[in-house]
Amino acid sequence: MTAPTDLRYTRDHEWVRVDGDEATVGITQYAADQLGDIVFVELPDAGRDLEEAKSFGVVESVKAVSDLFAPVSGEVTAVNAALAADPELVNSDPYGAGWMLKVRIANPEQLDDLLDGDAYDELVAAG
Amino acid sequence: MTDAATKANAVHDTPLADRHVALQARMIEFSGWRMPVHYTSILDEHRAVRERVGLFDLSHMGELLVEGPEAGQALAGAVVTNPPALAVGRAHYSMICAADGGIIDDLIIYRLAEDRFMVVANAGNAQVVSDALAERLAGARAVLDDQSLATGLAAIQGPCSVDVLAPLTDVDLPALRYYAITDGTVAGIPAQVARTGYTGEDGFEVFVDTRRIGDLWDALLEAVRGADGLPVGLGARDTLRLEAGMPLYGNELDRATNPFDAGLGRVVKLDKPGDFIGRATLERVAAEGPRKRLVGLTVEGRGIARHGYPVHAGERLTGIVTSGTQSPTLGVPIGMAYVAPGDGEVDAALEVEIRDARVPARVVALPFYKRST
Numbered sequence: 001m002t003a004p005t006d007l008r009y010t011r012d013h014e015w016v017r018v019d020g021d022e023a024t025v026g027i028t029q030y031a032a033d034q035l036g037d038i039v040f041v042e043l044p045d046a047g048r049d050l051e052e053a054k055s056f057g058v059v060e061s062v063k064a065v066s067d068l069f070a071p072v073s074g075e076v077t078a079v080n081a082a083l084a085a086d087p088e089l090v091n092s093d094p095y096g097a098g099w100m101l102k103v104r105i106a107n108p109e110q111l112d113d114l115l116d117g118d119a120y121d122e123l124v125a126a127g
Numbered sequence: 128m129t130d131a132a133t134k135a136n137a138v139h140d141t142p143l144a145d146r147h148v149a150l151q152a153r154m155i156e157f158s159g160w161r162m163p164v165h166y167t168s169i170l171d172e173h174r175a176v177r178e179r180v181g182l183f184d185l186s187h188m189g190e191l192l193v194e195g196p197e198a199g200q201a202l203a204g205a206v207v208t209n210p211p212a213l214a215v216g217r218a219h220y221s222m223i224c225a226a227d228g229g230i231i232d233d234l235i236i237y238r239l240a241e242d243r244f245m246v247v248a249n250a251g252n253a254q255v256v257s258d259a260l261a262e263r264l265a266g267a268r269a270v271l272d273d274q275s276l277a278t279g280l281a282a283i284q285g286p287c288s289v290d291v292l293a294p295l296t297d298v299d300l301p302a303l304r305y306y307a308i309t310d311g312t313v314a315g316i317p318a319q320v321a322r323t324g325y326t327g328e329d330g331f332e333v334f335v336d337t338r339r340i341g342d343l344w345d346a347l348l349e350a351v352r353g354a355d356g357l358p359v360g361l362g363a364r365d366t367l368r369l370e371a372g373m374p375l376y377g378n379e380l381d382r383a384t385n386p387f388d389a390g391l392g393r394v395v396k397l398d399k400p401g402d403f404i405g406r407a408t409l410e411r412v413a414a415e416g417p418r419k420r421l422v423g424l425t426v427e428g429r430g431i432a433r434h435g436y437p438v439h440a441g442e443r444l445t446g447i448v449t450s451g452t453q454s455p456t457l458g459v460p461i462g463m464a465y466v467a468p469g470d471g472e473v474d475a476a477l478e479v480e481i482r483d484a485r486v487p488a489r490v491v492a493l494p495f496y497k498r499s500t
Contacts (some may be wrong), residue, residue, distance in 0.1 A: 036168060040431050040460075042429070060453075062453060063169060087342040
């Protein structure tokens with residue numbers, strides 16, 4: 001499994017797609033596979049401010065509860081409402097329909113702390 | 128995202144560990160054993176058992192043989208049930224308690240012969256139960272033989288269990304009653320076949336010499352696959368038992384809980400002859416009523432109740448969630464919880480504290496799921 005090269009990654013298995021000053025955030029295929037069937041995603045409302053590396057939500061599989069950590073600081077501009085009814089989209093299409101939220105990037109320098117696809121693949125391979 | 132559940136203590140491998148890994152199971156440590164949590168998906172495995180058939184490796188369970196002319200009588204002094212009342216070839220659900228009534232483990236006790244019983248204990252408690260039985264049987268004409276590591280156990284569960292197992296065995300499966308056990312062969316392997324399980328479905332548990340469990344597993348897996356069934360890991364085992372309202376040691380049952388707290392007072396045979404460990408306390412609890420009450424809950428707001436989450440009745444903290452998940456069959460969040468005795472009536476409106484929110488929940492009758500036959 002190879003992580004898409006056009007995204008950036010946290011060490012906690014979130015991905016970020018940067019488009020101008022907006023970042024779309026989700027969790028990686030690896031993370032979704034490790035969690036198993038995802039049955040619940042708890043996300044903040046639009047308008048809330050996220051702080052880099054702080055928990056912003058929760059993803060639950062049948063078995064486990066995991067925190068989600070903000071890759072960058074910024075205001076939430078959109079939330080994927082489809083996940084309320086179809087949380088399994090995170091399993092079936094983690095980089096597409098399973099996206100979680102969009103953030104207006106407050107501090108672009110924080111993007112430099114994120115991993116590229118190759119580095120993320122190495123992180124996963126290292127277990 | 129963090130994955131908090133990794134421990135690296137010395138653990139047992141089941142004799143089927145290589146097969147689980149070859150099936151690409153996700154392995155976890157459970158009660159000192161490295162076990163498959165799921166092979167493909169907990170939801171798929173859960174549905175396979177509800178709709179067709181699933182195969183479980185239960186080789187981690189403890190099998191303790193008690194044999195001798197006073198085996199039944201000695202066991203009756205050690206556990207809360209009355210094993211001498213069992214007919215040969217029958218089994219019952221039981222518990223072993225401490226003197227203060229606290230549950231040391233829940234058990235299935237099979238009567239294999241007039242003077243031979245098999246006590247099946249949870250993996251995490253097998254040694255504690257073995258030690259407690261050894262102590263409690265001392266002086267009686269009964270010998271305890273811990274066969275846990277020498278015994279392999281596979282379970283086949285689901286509505287197609289009879290059809291899948293029948294071609295492989297000389298046991299008359301339709302004639303084998305619920306909670307009965309008999310000798311026979313399965314896939315040519317000498318076995319004891321019991322009609323027991325932990326899923327809420329019809330099914331069988333097959334005990335064999337651990338050296339033959341690989342052959343048994345291979346034959347059963349082929350048959351299960353042929354019926355569009357799946358191997359099933361501990362993840363779905365947990366969701367299946369929870370839907371069926373069955374308690375899990377470590378969640379609903381522990382040393383701080385007595386059988387009456389757990390709603391299992393009917394299991395305790397206070398009218399059996401002779402003393403047994405825990406009797407005095409349990410007689411008092413039976414007379415005075417339990418301190419807490421185990422209930423089923425459905426969460427009516429957003430969120431899933433999980434083990435350890437507080438439960439509130441209005442402004443009052445009333446208890447704690449013992450198990451919770453999204454029910455694969457019902458499609459809603461379900462859980463079991465201990466609450467104050469007065470807060471546990473069916474339909475009572477409670478709140479579960481899920482992270483920083485209070486989420487409405489309702490008390491419902493257990494089980495959440497009952498098969499329709």
